Structures are given as structure tokens and as C-alpha cells.
Amino acid sequence: MSGAQELAASIRSGVQSAVAVADASFGAINERDDEIHAFLHLTKQRAQIQAQAVDDAVANGNDPGPLAGVPIAIKDNMCTRGEPTTCSSKILEGWRPPYDATVIGRLEAAGAVIVGKTNLDEFAMGSSTENSAFGPTRNPHDTTRVPGGSSGGSAAAVAADFVPLSLGSDTGGSIRQPAALCGVVGVKPTYGAVSRYGLIAFASSLDQIGPFAQNVTDAALCFDVISGHDPMDATSIPNPLTPTLPTVNDGVAGMRIGLVDELMGEGIDDDVIARTNQAAEALTAAGATVERVSIPATIYGLAAYYLIAPAEASSNLARFDGVRYGQRVEGQNVAAMNVATRSAGFGDEVKRRIMLGTYALSSGYYDAYYGKAQRVRTLIANEFATAYESFDLLLSPTSPSTAFEIGAKSDPMALYMCDVCTIPSNLAGHPAMSVPFGVGDDGLPVGVQILAPMLEEARMFKAAKALEDAAKGMS
Amino acid sequence: MSGEISRDEVAHVASLARLRLDDNELDTFTEQLCVVLETAANLNSLDLSDVPPMAQPYPLTNVMRPDVLVPSLDRDEVLAQAPDVEDSRFRVPPSLGEAP
Amino acid sequence: MSELPEQGQRVGTLETDNSKTVEGVLPEGWEMVIGLEVHVELATTTKLFCGCANNFGDEPNTNICPTCLGLPGSLPVPNKQAIEFAMTLGRALNCTVLPSIFARKNYFYPDMPKDFQTTQFEEPTNAEGFVQLPNGRSVGIERAHIEEDTGKSTHLGGGGRIHDATATLVDYNRAGVPLVEIVSHPVMHDAETARAYVAELRDILLATGVSDARMEEGSMRVDANVSVRPIGNDELRTRCEVKNINSLRSLGRAINYEARRHVDLWTNGEEPKQETRHWDEDGGRSTSGRSKEDADDYRYFACPDLPPLTPTAEDIAAIDAALPALPAARRSALAAAAGVEIADTTLTVERGLDMLVIGAIQAGADATVAMKHADQNLSDGQGQLTLESFAALVVMEVDGLLSSTQVKTVLGELVANGGAPGDIASSMGFEAMDTTELASLLDGIIATSPDEWARFLEGDRKVQGHFVGQIMKATQGKADGKVVNQLMTQRANQG
């Protein structure tokens, strides 16, 4: 399947029909998704109706939009009206939301065709997509390995060429890390740039929806469609955003780029460090200045994140109580029913984080844990701000390693370490993205991370495109 | 910050969160939560007395909507998703006590 | 927390001395300590965080959306009108309006769709105000914060009693309705003051229009924190929170019952348990509810979905400028205009008749007569009655042009349909009767009732009614009874 931009162009000009493109996407999924397990549910009927509407628009001489007929996969923590939305949790099995997330409406208004809902770590808690109640997703590059997570299904769907685009959500790296492990582009936008309305919350102050794509240009195209103010989300940024697609090819000449010291040492595999250094050289060759920069507070990111995210999650996930929707396990009284429902419905990782967060917020511990972590957040944001006085962008590895074997990381803390490079951007609210850049010693994809100041997605995409071009030259 | 959490505290936290853990789960979770909280303890070395807490990354204020009616959901569509319904209302087992 | 904005002169003064011991309620030497938590539903069109209707009494679960039903993925956006009402109320309660944040209060309950309540905790919208009562005393207010209401549970079986129920049915129409919780300081020492405070709050709510304040419909709900202590002692002893108080009458009864219960416990060497209690109006007693000892740890934290509210000095000035005259100020103005005690103006102000009475007095009406009509004849408000016609009617009455019965009739007509009192009186034939006409009528009746007249002359005043009745019959009620009595006395003296 070609990229999103070419597909949309050929559908808008009548060269291909959207219905045929959707069929091709379903064909590819049918052929290989038994093995990959990127999808939990296919939205065939909805796709059929939308694709037909796109074709009708073209036939009538109307513009079906910039994503005309482009098949897209949606992480299964975004609400789709009348279609299953599970968060990969037994507790939501069978639930069909009575409403669409804002991003769903925006995609369809732009002509995109939603083909299905993708697998994730339960409630987006995890870095491998192994914590799904419906079984793990496998990495298309090596099916004995994880695709990363939590948006592993969306990353794998794009990597396996089932769809040119997908949406994920990123709370601590859940788009960027699987993008790196699957060898695709993954973007975590500025907090507030994309509406969270209809995204089932994990940690509300960290969650952002963003695109996966096979190339940087498609990612920019998709970002421009889904971003922008939404009155349904009080944390949505009201300022108009600069479109990123028009400047994606502008290059990095004259840009000052900082390579983050703290993310280039201990805990990061040598081959990943080597690729990141090569990326720095490529950017220099493209006309940027690259220097090392120290952001000491980033080393506290992991500890702060594993207090803040569980704390917010413990409150966000209270509503899964068996009363109004989803699964219920009966009990003699309402409290017993709540306990039975939640104990049976949530997996271990979700329970672990709910308990951690409940503890971090409980009286007597709030100041020591949650309160302190929020101050660390300020510290990290301040240090980023200082760095951005001297640099236009920052550079680091995305993931400490390439894709690991399914089942290799059974200890929760080892998995938490996967997010060490990605967490600081979530804490600060800044945009960041992962771009594939060569392969590791095991021949599996390596991703490098570009970090940008608030709302500087356009600048970030320029550097990403320059790296993408350089990577093509290498192979 | 001790970086430690006792088995009893884990049990208490589970009950606050409406989760039931058996003895084995209690042991495992206690051990795992201790490890995470030990990592959190490395925040102790930071002097944060002059640093304000950050609740939201983008500093918005006074975000409000006009007091204008928006159509509500179709009741049948909503109730069709409920585990138990009676008389157009959500049915649950009896409550033990009053709300606070 | 930023510096408090300058918020101008407050109305009235804060009197903190409310000490008063009502004879007979508690044994000698004890006093009660009462603090009230009053929940008020705001009179917005839509709910606090979504566009669903804020309506009482609709079909169950018809005013629900993803947000107020707590569906996964939904988000709250504050209702501007609700925030403005809350600030208006704060200023009407002499509070300082502050920058505020919404917090989550986490606990599980089926009528709470998200299993947390969005409320304000450490940084409420309104802090430290007071309410001045008609008796001149004041009740200090700690805070008045914004929060969302819960849904409504119906307990099946067990006669509706929660402990014996077999199941609970939940309707979420009320979930997310905007509330302000007004928390008083524990500064009241008798039930009467507590009732006066709640009555005053209700009048303030109605005057500002921020709530319809109906206790019986639950749009105003009062919980009483009650404790007792030996007089002369400043300590705060264990308190109980009494809920389910549905009227002002219940409030007084519940407080007195609870205080008496506490004194009995203390004097028996026992200690009341800190708990929530349920007022049983029929049984006239409170029963134990949830114990506060195992109170949940609510794990409050700032709601990450809701940015802070930061009203500016201009916002607050605009709210102050739009505040209507409040009951305390209106009572003072009426008392001054009518030359009466403030306590005697309460009813008139409550009925919203103070401007009518003051206007009529200024237009020349007699203050006592105008106040009498406001108290006795205008219980349903002034209707179509204008200030000018009210003043003219009072003048006619004082001048003796109409009988008091006729004044009442004309007043009723003015309230119902408006008009000029003179025109209405003549259209009803209420012109004062000529006394010579009455005198000749009387002569005629004396002629046909010689026995009765003889008895009257002998001093039997009981027969007076016979003559008045006959004349009323003959004049179709147009005669003034007082004039007839005078004529009879004159005639008797003439012999």
C-alpha cells in the first residue's frame, strides 16, 4: 500500500476508489493479522459506508478531504460510536460507546476510513502490548518479539502495511517507543494540541493522541487533521496551530540541536547510542549545529512519572465499577459487586498501578509522593525551557533497546525502564517524535527521538524529515 | 519518604480501590510496590522547597462554556449498555450505608 | 495562591457574639454549638460540566450525556453561568472571591458516575463571609465552594429504608447539577438562630436569583453539625452531622433533639460517637448512619481536566455592580421609611413588598396602614398593584372614603387586574353613602322593627346587628357599618 498522501491524491483524482483501497487494507489484515494480532476489532461496515461516501463525493466533484479514502487504524482506547471499545480490558468487553471521540469525527470529516481498533496494553499501561486481556501483539519485523507499547497494535498495523496511518496515545512514550521498535514514525504532540475528548483516560495530565505513519510527511498530514482546539476538552489549547505539512521539507539548515547527555549513557544499549550519534552527524551534514546539552532533571523523570501517572489513573479508573456499562460480577451488596467486578475485570498491571496511585494520593503520603512528583515536573519543564534558550530542538534515543523477546521482561520495573527517554516530554507537555534511523546489531529497527518546545511541531517535523532522508541514503 | 510499603498498607490501599487480593497476590504486589517506591525515593535528594507543583503542562485558566442546552443521549442506547436495568434506571445490589 | 483582589466595602457588620441559651431545651449549664452545611442547586439552564438540562422531575435518565454519566473518555467543561452564580452568591454572603481550583474527592458510590466528586477543596471560590440576620446578629461563613451534585438513588424493598433494601435504582438526571456548598462556622448556639440563618440564606438566594432554594424539592439541603459543651467553655466537643433535614421545622427539631441526646450522653459519663446521623421527622429522632471513624480517605487532588479559575478585580466589580439589594439592606431601608423595628420588616421584605411600601409612603400613604396591608392582605405578592394605586388606596382609606371591607375588595381587584382605585371603587358602587340616605333607610327599618328598636333603646346592644344587617341588605353591602352604628346612637339620643 502506498503512503497516505499518495493514496489520498489518487482517490481524489479518481485513479483508485476508496472502496477498493479499503478492501485492499482488509485483505492485507486478513492475510497476516492472525500472526501479528494488531487488531481487536474490524469496523468493516463503518469503513464501507465511509469509503462509499468518499467515492460519491469524488464522483460528484466534491472534495472529500485531505485524507480521502485513507485507511486508518485506531487504538482501542478511543471511543467509536456503536463499535467495541475495550482498552484491551475484560472490564470493558462488549461495551459499545454511544459517542465518537473528537479525533474520530475529525478523521472522518477529512475523508479517512477507519478500518478497526487496535490492541494495546490494558488501559495503555505497559511498554510491550503483552498486558492485553486479549493476547499480545507481535512485532511484524520479528514475530517472536514485542512491538513495544502501549500502542503496539497501532504501530504494528502500520509496520505490517495493513494501513498507512494509525492513531495511538502517548502518556509516557506509548506512541514513540512502539514506533521505534516497529520502525515507523510516531508523534506525541504538545499537550493540548489534540483533543482528548473520547480518549479513555489513563493519566489525564500526560495523555496525548498522536499519529503513526510510514513516513514523516504522512505523520505531518495526519497531525494537521487531528489537531486544533476542541471546546469539549477544557485542556485543549485555544490558539490556532501552525500547519506542519507545508514546511515539512524545509530542512534543518541553521538549526541548533542539542543531544541530551543524560539520555545517552547508562541503561541505553550501545547500538542505539551509535545510531543516535549517527543521526546527530546526519543533521550536522544537513546544515544543523549539534552540541551536547545536559538536562540533569530528566533522570528524575521516571520516578516522578511512576507516581503521577498511577495517581491520576487510580482516580480515572474508579468509574469501572460495574454499575453503568461494561462487565459486572454480582455481589451481595453494591460494594461487594464493585470489588468482584474490578478484581475480575482488571489485569495485574492495572491493579498494580491503581494501588500505587491510591497510595501516592492517600493522606499522610500525598506531599511525600504526589506533591513531590509534581514539583519535579516543574523542575524538568524549567530545565527544558533553559535548554531551549540555546537550542531549537533536542535529540535522544527513543527506546533504550530494540524490540525484545515476548516474555523477556517479566519484572515490572524492567519494563518501566523502557520509557526513560520518552517520559520527560510527557511531564513537560512538550512535543516529541520518533523517527526510524537504521537498525541495531540484531537487525531490528532503531528509532531516534526529536524533542521540541511547546507547539513547535512544524520545526520538529522538518528535522524528522531531514533524518528520514538521511536514513534512506544510508541503506 | 520511606520507600517502603507494608503488606497491611497494601491491603488497605486495595480496599480503598475496591480490589480484592488473595494472600499470594498481596505478597507479590507488596514486593513490587516496594521496588517502585524505592525508585521514587531518589526524589528525596532534591531540594524542591522553592519549586511550585505543576498540575497541568499548558497554563490555561478560566476555560468555560456558555450555559446552552446540548441534546442528551438516547436513553435506550445508554441503558442497553448497562449490566442491569429496572424501570429506566440502573439497578445495583443494595447499598450498605449512606454516601458521605 | 495569588494576592486577594480588592473587593470593596461589605454590607453590614460581622457580629460574632451569638451566645444565647434558650430556656428549657438543654439542662442548665449546657450550650449547643451548631454549624450548618447548606447545599444549594444553582438555577442554571444546564449542568455544571455538560450541556444536559438542569431540570427537576424529568423522566429518569433523560438528561444524561457521556460527561454527566461518567462514560469512559468524557471530559468536563465548566458552565460559565454556574461559575458566575457561585461568585454572585459569594459576594452576597460577604465572602472574598478567590482564584480557585477544582479537585477530585475520591470515593465509591453508585450515584456518583465517575466514583469521584468534582468539588473544591483547598482553594474554594468563596471564603470567609457572613450573613446578617433580622435580629441584627451575624453568622460567620467559612467558605462557599462549587461542586457537582450526585444522581438519585431509590432503595427498593425495606420500606425505602437503606439498610433493609433489596436493590437500589439509580437515576443520573441530577448527576452533575451545579451546587454551592455554604459552610458556616460553628457559631450558632440555638435552633432558632439556625433556622433564621437558613431562612435568611433562602431569601438571599431568591433575591440574587442564583437558586430557587426549595427545601422540599431538595434544591436547598441543610446538614447540621451539632455538639454541646458546658457554658463558659470554649472547647469543641465531638460533633454529629445530622442529614435528611427537609424543612425549617425539621431543622429546629433535629438540632434540639441531637443536642439533648449529646447532653444526656455526656451527663451519663458517655461520649457521643463522631458520625453522620439521619433525621427521622416522623419519629422525631435521629438515627445512626455512617460512622466517621472509618471515614474514607478521599485522596483529594487537583482535577487535571479542569484549568484554574482566576477571576479578575474587574470580574468581581461587575458582579458587585449587578448584585440586587439584599434582604438585610432592604429591611433596614424599610424600617427607616416606615418608622418600625427591623424585626417587624421581615415578612414584608420576604414577600418582596418593601419597595411598594416605601414608595407608597413617599407618595403620601400612611406608613402603618401600608405596612398592615403588606402583612395582612398581600400574602401572594403585589401582582398588578402599582405603587401609585396602592398609595391612592391607602389615602382613600385613611380619609374614610371607603370602608375597610371595601378597601380589601378593591385591593384584591388591583392585585388581580390592576387599574385605578377610585375607578374600581365607583364601578363597584363603593362611593361613600350619603348619611341622610342612610338615616332615612334606618327610619324605615325602625318602623318595621319596633320591638328590636325598643330593646336597643333599653340598652341591648346585641340587636344592633339586626339593623346593620338590614341596611347592608338594602344597600347591597355598600354602607359602612361604623357609620350605621353612629347613626343609630344619634337617633337613640334624639329620643
Ligand SMILES: [Zn+2]
Ligand atoms: Zn450531561
